[in-house]
Amino acid sequence: MNSPAAPTDTPARKEATNSSPRVVVVRTGIANTASVLAALARCRATAELSSDAAQIAESSHVVLPGVGSFGPAMEELNRLGLVDVLRARINAQRPTLCVCLGLQLLCESSEESSSVRGLGVIHASITRFRSGRVPQLGWNRVEAPDRAVLVASDHFYFANSYKLDTAPPGWTASTTEYEGRFVSAIERGCVLACQFHPELSGDAGLSLIARWLHCSENALGSATGREAPNARALLSKGH
């Protein structure tokens, strides 16, 4: 029987890391940050909310949580002066986890808010599902290619009406089937962007977050955008 006070009965919930990295969760005021913080706590990471640009630039690990819509979220990142800081982290492949809308914000634009410019680190535009029940709500299978270091094929929880259609060059993309195939996660160095919600994806999600927490700039060495063999030795994704 589970005891709520000690949810350590499954392997994924065992201590994720000895070094317990400090994580900054970007406070945008519109995300489900409580769930993100709870998941990080279960992975034994020390996490805090912040919208301070310097802290977000310096922190070893940063989570950009995402619910809400494209336009207001970009407006908030612009208002908080976080656009350049986030771009710099992502271009340097430093440990940054972008969740759901967070993945979409990496792109140049979205059908959701056509006049708004995204972070633009990926040269792509986000589109809406054209058929089926929208939003996609529920668990769907993510298929990760062998070269993916962080994402492993498993079921994860989705809540999205918009999606990225094609794998961006230089990134390792995992895909999922919903009214056609779309890009459900991309990774490059220690940057991981997921269309699904790892913080709501049970043990599979906690395992993924734990692998990302393990990812450090030292482990990856000087990131080149290519596969990092020494990271594979450090990060086991359970194949």
Next chain:
Amino acid sequence: MLATRVIPCLDVRDGRVVKGVQFQSLRDAGDPAERAALYESQGADELVILDVSATTEARLNSAKTTRAVRRVLSIPLTVGGGIRSIEDAARVLDAGADKVSVNTAAVLDPTLITAIAQRFGAQCAVLALDAASVPGAGGAWEVVTRSGRERTGRDVIAWAIEAAERGAGEILLTSWDRDGTGGGYDLELIGRISGAVSVPIIASGGAATTAHLIEALKAGASAVLAASIFHDGKYTVAQVKHELALAGVRVRPQTSETAQPL
């Protein structure tokens, strides 16, 4: 391909899980966080908490319940009951909910749905639609509010369409005629609503067997919600999903393919 969701529902009153026929004669069914952890370990795909407390003071405790459940829960959590404003919604989300469900307040002021969807996204805005058949009018249902105490005379189909247009990301559809009876979901109602809107429908009210769940999915529901069949220990979530799988329904495996010690 998306898996079908099986969603246990916790009706919570004064910090305890309760169960009962049409919210009358409530019986104690345990601690919400313990129940939540148990159902997640059995393979629940999401959890819904509906606060059925009678008073506003008791509802302040509901944030406490949400926080306690969030600490142990790694799957999505919808919280509803007594959410009257965007501020109420924000409080519930801050406490650890991922979605908020609105019923009575949205009927009184439909712009509440618009406000929640605009600020937090459509996937966060759940319309709890309680329906009761109109006596003497075959195939017509009206919206009921205030935990079934008030019949509004409002047509459920029109209301579902309006709510979806206003940004509700899914509809938690409860048959007030069937809730707590164990007589099966109202399949005609599910069919009509799921045909009228393109957002997912969660079927609720009346399930006693796995066959009932399968019927609801065939009628057009995207997900099935049940309370007493799980609280009574009649089925575990795992047993239900196993039977659904045998019937050809695609469900998420109970165990992750990849989670392992690191």
